[in-house]
Amino acid sequence: MIYKVKSGIGKKVIESQLAEKAKEVGFGVLGSYDFKTILEGKGFPIEREITVYELCNPAGAQAALSVLPEISVYLPCRLSIYEEGGETILATIGFESILDSVEVDPALQEHFETLFEKLKALMNAWG
DSSP states (O other), X not given: OEEEEEESSOHHHHHHHHHHHHHHTTOEEEEEEEHHHHHHHTTOOOSSOEEEEEEEOHXXXXXXXXXXXXXXXXXXXXXXXXXXXXXXXXXXXXXHHHHHTSOOOHHHHHHHHHHHHHHHHHHGGGO
């Protein structure tokens, strides 16, 4: 499942505020990928500007990786930002999809759900 939020605020404005707002909910921005520039440089241009940000909640990552090292394929959390139809779209992989792919105990599941609520709050900060 992909979780998406639409905003009337421009992509550049959201990107300029992302690190600060992410920090407010316990996430840090580790890096980003500008797919338009990357693909164009490889001879495969796309028209849309799509940037994917890698976000990390260190406590959440430690809890998950200590118990379930294979969850590392889903980390860090990724947040995609692009424009479509005059709106800015923020999208991420729903934690439900992640949890459906592994077996976790109820305490860890609850921890993941709390993290996803924080990520959703970040994504809705520009709603």
